[in-house]
Amino acid sequence: MSAFLKLLARNRLALGGLIVMGIVVLLAILTPVLPLADPDVTNTADRFQPPFSGAGLLGTDHLGRDLLSRLMWGTRLSLAVGFAAALLAATIGAAIGIVAGFYGGRTDNIIMRGVDMLMAFPYILLALAIVAALGPGLMNALIAVAAVNIPFFARNIRGITVGIAHKEFVDAAKLSGMSNARIILTEILPNVIPVIVIAMSTTIGWMILETAGLSFLGLGSQPPQADLGSMLGEARSALISNPHTSVVPGLMILVIVMAINLLGDGVRDALDPRLKSGALNRPLPATLVAKDRKPAPEHAPGILTMSGLETQFHVKDRVYRAVGGVDLAVKPGEALGIIGESGSGKSVTALSVMGLVASPPGLITNGSVRYEGTDLVGAPYETLRSMRGRAVAYIFQDPLATLHPLYKVGDQLIEAIAAHRRIGRDEGRKKAVELLEAVRIPNAKSRVDNYPHEMSGGMRQRVGIAMALANDPEVIIADEPTTALDVTVQAQILSLLDDLRRDRGLAIIFITHDFGVVGQLCDRVAVMYAGRIVEEGPTRAVLDAPQHPYTARLIACVPELGQGKRRLEAIPGLPPVVDKLPEGCAFADRCDRVHADCRRGHIPLDGSGGRKVRCLYPVNLREAAE
Amino acid sequence: MTAALRVTDLSKTFEMKGGLFGKDKPGVRAVHPLTLEIQEGETLGIVGESGCGKSTLARMLVGLLPPSTGTIEIDGAALDNADPAVFGKRIQYVFQDPISSLNPRKTIRQIMEAPLKLLHGMDQKQRAERIAEIFATVSLREEFLERYPHEFSGGQAQRIGIARALAAEARILILDEPVSALDVSVQAQVLNLLADLKARLGLTYLFISHDLAVVEAVSDRIAVLYFGAVVELGRAEDVFRAPRHPYTKLLADSAPVVGRDLTAPEGRETELPDPLNPPPGCAFAARCPRAQARCREEVPGLGEFADGGHMAACFFPLEEGA
Numbered sequence: 001m002s003a004f005l006k007l008l009a010r011n012r013l014a015l016g017g018l019i020v021m022g023i024v025v026l027l028a029i030l031t032p033v034l035p036l037a038d039p040d041v042t043n044t045a046d047r048f049q050p051p052f053s054g055a056g057l058l059g060t061d062h063l064g065r066d067l068l069s070r071l072m073w074g075t076r077l078s079l080a081v082g083f084a085a086a087l088l089a090a091t092i093g094a095a096i097g098i099v100a101g102f103y104g105g106r107t108d109n110i111i112m113r114g115v116d117m118l119m120a121f122p123y124i125l126l127a128l129a130i131v132a133a134l135g136p137g138l139m140n141a142l143i144a145v146a147a148v149n150i151p152f153f154a155r156n157i158r159g160i161t162v163g164i165a166h167k168e169f170v171d172a173a174k175l176s177g178m179s180n181a182r183i184i185l186t187e188i189l190p191n192v193i194p195v196i197v198i199a200m201s202t203t204i205g206w207m208i209l210e211t212a213g214l215s216f217l218g219l220g221s222q223p224p225q226a227d228l229g230s231m232l233g234e235a236r237s238a239l240i241s242n243p244h245t246s247v248v249p250g251l252m253i254l255v256i257v258m259a260i261n262l263l264g265d266g267v268r269d270a271l272d273p274r275l276k277s278g279a280l281n282r283p284l285p286a287t288l289v290a291k292d293r294k295p296a297p298e299h300a301p302g303i304l305t306m307s308g309l310e311t312q313f314h315v316k317d318r319v320y321r322a323v324g325g326v327d328l329a330v331k332p333g334e335a336l337g338i339i340g341e342s343g344s345g346k347s348v349t350a351l352s353v354m355g356l357v358a359s360p361p362g363l364i365t366n367g368s369v370r371y372e373g374t375d376l377v378g379a380p381y382e383t384l385r386s387m388r389g390r391a392v393a394y395i396f397q398d399p400l401a402t403l404h405p406l407y408k409v410g411d412q413l414i415e416a417i418a419a420h421r422r423i424g425r426d427e428g429r430k431k432a433v434e435l436l437e438a439v440r441i442p443n444a445k446s447r448v449d450n451y452p453h454e455m456s457g458g459m460r461q462r463v464g465i466a467m468a469l470a471n472d473p474e475v476i477i478a479d480e481p482t483t484a485l486d487v488t489v490q491a492q493i494l495s496l497l498d499d500l501r502r503d504r505g506l507a508i509i510f511i512t513h514d515f516g517v518v519g520q521l522c523d524r525v526a527v528m529y530a531g532r533i534v535e536e537g538p539t540r541a542v543l544d545a546p547q548h549p550y551t552a553r554l555i556a557c558v559p560e561l562g563q564g565k566r567r568l569e570a571i572p573g574l575p576p577v578v579d580k581l582p583e584g585c586a587f588a589d590r591c592d593r594v595h596a597d598c599r600r601g602h603i604p605l606d607g608s609g610g611r612k613v614r615c616l617y618p619v620n621l622r623e624a625a626e
Numbered sequence: 627m628t629a630a631l632r633v634t635d636l637s638k639t640f641e642m643k644g645g646l647f648g649k650d651k652p653g654v655r656a657v658h659p660l661t662l663e664i665q666e667g668e669t670l671g672i673v674g675e676s677g678c679g680k681s682t683l684a685r686m687l688v689g690l691l692p693p694s695t696g697t698i699e700i701d702g703a704a705l706d707n708a709d710p711a712v713f714g715k716r717i718q719y720v721f722q723d724p725i726s727s728l729n730p731r732k733t734i735r736q737i738m739e740a741p742l743k744l745l746h747g748m749d750q751k752q753r754a755e756r757i758a759e760i761f762a763t764v765s766l767r768e769e770f771l772e773r774y775p776h777e778f779s780g781g782q783a784q785r786i787g788i789a790r791a792l793a794a795e796a797r798i799l800i801l802d803e804p805v806s807a808l809d810v811s812v813q814a815q816v817l818n819l820l821a822d823l824k825a826r827l828g829l830t831y832l833f834i835s836h837d838l839a840v841v842e843a844v845s846d847r848i849a850v851l852y853f854g855a856v857v858e859l860g861r862a863e864d865v866f867r868a869p870r871h872p873y874t875k876l877l878a879d880s881a882p883v884v885g886r887d888l889t890a891p892e893g894r895e896t897e898l899p900d901p902l903n904p905p906p907g908c909a910f911a912a913r914c915p916r917a918q919a920r921c922r923e924e925v926p927g928l929g930e931f932a933d934g935g936h937m938a939a940c941f942f943p944l945e946e947g948a
Contacts (some may be wrong), residue, residue, distance in 0.1 A: 027717030036650055045840070054906060074877065096839075123740040125895075167726055168722075168723060168726050168727035169726065169727050169728055169729040169730075171685075171690050171719070171721070172719070172721065172787075172790065173725075173726075173729070173740065174690065175688060175690075175713070175714045175718060175741075175794070176714060176740035176741040176744055176745065176790070176794070177714050177715075177718055177740070177741060177744035177745040177794075178740060178744060181852060182744075187729055187732075190729075190731040190732075191729070191730070191731055193903060295739075341809040341810065341811060363706040393938075438781050459675070464790045486675035486676055486836065487675070487836070487877060487880040487881050487882075488675065488876060488877065488880045491879075491880040492880070494882070503650070510898065513809065513810065514882060515884060516881065516883055517882045517884065518882055519883070519884030519886075520883075520884070520886065520887070543884050553811070554810060554811055556828070557810045557811050557813070558810050558839070559839040559840055559843040560839055560883065560884075561838050561839045561866055561881050561883060562867055563842070564842065564843075564862060564863040564864060565842070565843060565844065565845065565846065565862050565863070566843055567818060567821065568814040568817055568818060568843060570811065570812075570814035570815040570817075570818055571814075571815075572815070574779055574781070574812075619899050
């Protein structure tokens with residue numbers, strides 16, 4: 001709740017709306033105890049007195065009634081009716097929407113077609129018809145306004161409910177023995193309430209206007225009772241001769257509706273889960289670099305080298321050290337594997353190379369990334385942009401998320417090329433077909449006109465690889481490219497990547513959590529834990545005789561096919577959270593070889609001949625020496 | 627030995643509505659009529675790739691999806707899928723995504739209490755005792771009970787999911803990819819916990835996964851599913867060591883293994899069969915190196931090859947050790 005208020009207060013306009021609304025509501029509540037004249041007492045002798053003339057602060061209306069008093073009482077009534085109508089519409093509309101969305105099928109069809117019919121009438125006509133049938137009066141106007149707004153809530157809530165009703169926790173609730181009514185009330189409702197609140201906060205102003213409209217037409221509040229709409233209606237005939245009688249209630253309506261709408265937008269932004277996690281602004285085109293960054297010298301030869309790379313996320317007061325000083329280098333034609341569990345910083349390392357870490361909250365704080373000797377950290381955005389895709393290309397995990405669903409795959413390939421050089425329509429198409437053939441897509445000529453949804457997962461990932469190849473990059477960074485694929489398809493994709501690097505001399509940085517994949521594809525492997533490399537070396541050497549206890553035990557956790565039923569090794573505990581890294585070795589708490597000095601000071605990544613380990617008491621040393 | 631779970635000719639066809647005026651089209655057959663038995667205390671592994679019907683099968687078994695044909699028997703008594711509350715006491719389900727299977731707006735205590743209250747009608751005090759007991763069994767700390775699901779890591783959340791399934795006191799658990807969302811170091815923790823629980827409480831598992839090595843490590847017997855039908859069934863140590871169905875062999879050869887050279891085990895033109903337009907014979911025939919004319923006309927039954935408990939739905943099964 002306090003977080004919600006803080007987010008709301010950050011939005012200046014919403015804060016303004018909140019303050020204005022607060023004052024109006026407070027005054028409306030206090031109206032009965034304020035020393036005001038009776039709003040309904042007529043005094044025709046003093047009619048149409050201007051404001052500040054002695055007969056009341058705001059003057060009098062056509063019957064000589066005190067305008068200030070009528071304004072206060074009218075505001076009170078209008079607000080109450082508006083809120084009541086919104087509450088009524090939200091309750092009934094949400095109930096209809098939840099029932100339709102939860103049961104689906106025929107129930108949904110019948111209810112929603114009924115709602116559609118309601119929506120087919122122009123809303124003001126419908127409201128007029130309802131009032132005409134029920135007779136004029138404030139209560140009936142309230143019912144009419146609520147009824148007219150029910151479809152808006154019903155449709156909104158139904159959409160949300162459909163999404164929630166198919167979540168696994170609803171299935172789990174069924175298996176816990178819950179009845180449908182109980183599921184709706186205790187599982188679904190708490191999850192849709194934020195949406196209901198958002199919908200209400202954005203429509204309440206509208207409902208106050210509609211009620212005022214009906215009163216203006218004489219169908220709402222009946223004389224002598226004042227509400228803002230009827231005050232306007234009564235002042236209509238004196239609009240030219242005595243404008244103050246209509247300006248006063250008109251201004252009040254304007255103020256209320258503006259304040260509510262500003263506040264409503266603020267509430268929506270503050271409650272929207274997508275905006276909750278970070279700032280309300282969109283990420284910058286390149287990752288920010290800290291002003292006091294110290295570039296690091298190149299530590300090893302290679303076409304792409306990272307030296308002392310540190311990337312952090314600054315969220316509020318916390319600093320997450322996602323990448324804590326990584327040294328890596330890859331040569332042309334080489335496949336380097338980065339292996340680690342979720343949260344180990346392997347993806348952030350990869351994204352830091354081309355400044356693709358979302359900023360804010362991402363920030364490169366130290367170190368260098370060199371491509372053919374040029375430091376890319378802190379390079380101008382134009383330089384980075386011209387290198388993205390052309391020098392270093394990425395392949396991501398989920399090809400369905402990286403391809404645009406509304407464009408043909410061929411056009412997306414051409415677009416990728418056109419980002420770096422001018423290319424004609426026919427030449428582009430020819431090149432797109434060539435690329436699809438290069439990734440061994442059968443019938444490339446007809447496939448080029450497919451949309452992404454017309455392809456299988458494996459075919460889509462091939463398109464993803466083709467897109468990475470589009471500008472003949474020297475380095476490809478593949479971030480878990482086969483994790484979402486079936487094993488038979490994974491085998492095909494891996495052998496394709498292997499052929500590509502042999503034929504084209506590509507350098508590949510392959511990020512994965514799967515030792516089997518690394519073992520088959522990569523020449524060298526680096527193991528990451530809590531943002532640091534803990535072990536590095538030729539793949540076979542690392543996998544056959546791991547030296548860091550973490551690597552050794554992680555390998556033991558992975559069941560291998562062909563060993564039958566057995567108990568698996570496990571590593572107790574969890575990796576440390578990277579905003580609270582312990583001193584010394586991050587693995588110390590889970591390690592069974594831990595000594596007192598493991599928890600002190602900085603432990604370097606040591607070793608020779610490309611075989612390095614960050615451990616004071618490494619395992620398997622004898623085997624490595626042989 | 628009695629069968630803890632027996633399904634006979636269980637199948638599922640998803641109807642395709644032809645629109646308001648169109649004719650209804652023939653449906654998509656997600657699971658072909660399937661007959662299986664799981665013995666008490668056994669773990670049956672079900673392995674298959676995406677779209678093979680393994681999740682549809684699991685959801686039918688726990689009553690979340692009505693089957694098109696066939697029957698489900700638990701401990702010899704037929705079950706109808708009308709009332710999940712009755713179902714819930716006899717068979718339970720552990721979900722793939724541990725976080726999304728917990729309602730984000732409920733505390734863990736509220737989540738744990740639902741099955742105790744609704745399935746077993748326990749009062750407040752009994753519930754608190756039982757929850758403490760279950761949490762001790764799955765090694766979770768009781769202070770977790772007042773927290774919300776988003777505060778947990780995947781491994782902890784999956785333990786909570788298992789605890790909830792245990793609360794129903796069902797003897798059979800359907801485990802639908804219970805570790806595929808977890809990191810390997812945590813995956814082993816959860817698999818070992820499941821093995822301990824089984825030994826201690828005498829549970830029966832149906833373990834569904836796409837990860838061959840994991841299935842092999844936990845199962846007594848394995849059924850390989852392809853295109854909605856069981857193509858091979860046998861003891862865990864035999865199925866991948868000496869596969870008889872060519873599809874099982876393809877799966878085993880595709881799994882990445884350290885030290886094996888990278889070669890795509892099959893050609894590049896392979897496309898999976900289209901569920902809307904299934905092939906007339908064996909569904910694997912188009913990808914199969916051993917396919918002959920008969921395979922493209924006739925559907926092989928699971929009894930086509932049988933050697934003890936090892937069965938394969940293939941007219942031309944592979945030799946032992948081939």
